[in-house]
Amino acid sequence: MDAPNLLKIKEISGGMTDFEQEMLQIIKEELPEEIEQYHSNLEAKDFLKTAGDVHKLKHKISILNMKHGYETAVTYENELRAGRPTSAQDFEAVLNKMVVFVNQL
Amino acid sequence: MNCIIIDDEALARSIIRNHCEKSTDVEVVAQFENAISAIKYLNQNEVDLIFLDIHMPDFTGFDFIQTLKSPPKIILTTSDRNFAIEAFEYDCIVDYLVKPVGLPRFLKAIQKAQQFSLTSKEPAAPAAATEAKQEEGKDLYINIDRRLIKIDFDSILIIEAKGDYILIKTEGKNYTVHSTLKKIEEKLPESKFLKIHRSYVINFHKIIDIEDNSVLIAKDVIPISRSNRPILMKRLNLL
Structure with missing residues (x-):
């Protein structure tokens, strides 16, 4: 996995450090909230809402340049919308990598 | 051009706002994390351009566009690389940007928006013409068993989507026709008909009462989807 x-x-920041720092700060704040929301909806087995959470997380996955992670999210989102999620573990692994990385920033 | 940003994600709003600051052609006048707040703002203010996220909880970007009577230019933003073709059904949509949005692609979209202003700045006339055309007729012909049957608009109560068919319920009779809600909506006068759910178009003047999430028409209780509810409420002559 990437x-x-x-x-x-x-x-994206074009070398502007203020902009770069602003983006990183928002990611640090938003990522845990989005993951918490995702887990909460998944636990409630509300697959449509969970698909929406995965969709939202795709932007963070993309911006952290995880190409395979993005593909995992796309597959998982489609599975959730179809009501048959099977890639939860793969997606969780992507989230864990992001969290570890962001916590080190 | 002045613009607003509508996106439930702070990161996405930040990126668009920062890109706007790098362009001399566009100025951000407001940002919103949901469509409802933006609708309230647009009731009081005019803007030239909207950066609009498609996927937002409760109220999607497309739901939002449908609430606008004369929408300004819109640039959609999405996390989907395989973008829905639905976007091209709206004349106001200038371009769409896949998140995360890079500056060169952003500037290209702004350029498109400016060209759009130069070539097609008067959407009001065609829109009015379409409405006038719809108001001209008082009836609709449907094809059933090779017969063209006339239905008066005023007699229609509800139109319900049923797979590849629609069920037209009138005061006298019900008709099942091979068509879609979208197709029949184009033939109906906007002053009388309103889509309140993805499966239902209603004759607005036939409503008996409205509860939280449903309307009563004749003996039918029709659900109101959360996204269509604001449009319905806007149309009511509330005391």
């Missing part, structure tokens, strides 16, 4: 990195964030 590891998260800051390449995309640096590309």
Whole structure:
């Protein structure tokens, strides 16, 4: 599985460190909230809401430049919308990598 | 151009706002984390351009567009790389951006929005013309067993989607026709008909009463979807 990195964030910020820091700060704040929301809806077996949470997390996965992680999220989101989620563990692994990475920033 | 940003994600709003600051052609006048707040703002203010997230909880970007009588130019933002074709059904949509949005692609979208202003800045005339055309007729012909049957608009109570068919309930009779809600909606006068749920279009003037999430028409209780409820409430002549 691909590891998260800051390449995309640096590309988007165009080298402007203030902008880069602003993005990282928001990710640090939003990511745990989004993951918590995802777990809560998954636990309640509300697959449509969970699919919405996965959809929202896709942006964070993309911005941390996890190409395979993004594909995992797409597959999982589709499974959830169909009411047959089977990739929860794979997706959880993507989330864990993101959390570890973001906590080190 | 002045613009607003509607996105439930702070990160997405931050990226668009920062990109806007790098462009001399666009200025952010407000940001919203949900569509309802944006609707309230737009009731009081005019903007040239909206950056609109498609996937938001409760009220999607497309639901939002449908509440606007004369929508400004809209640039959609989405996390989907395989983007829904639905976007191209709306004339106001100038472009769409896949998140995370890079600056070069953002500037290209702004350029498109400006060209759009130069070439098609008067959407009001065609919209009015369409409405006038719809108001001209008082009836609709449906094809049943090779017969064209006339139905007066005023006699229609409800139209319900049923797979590849629609069920038209009138005051006298019900008709099942091979068509879609979208197709029949285009033929109906907006002043009388309203979609209140993905499976139901109702004759607005036939409502008996409205409860929290349903309307009563004749003997039928029709559900109101959460996203369509604001449109319905806006149409009511409330005391």
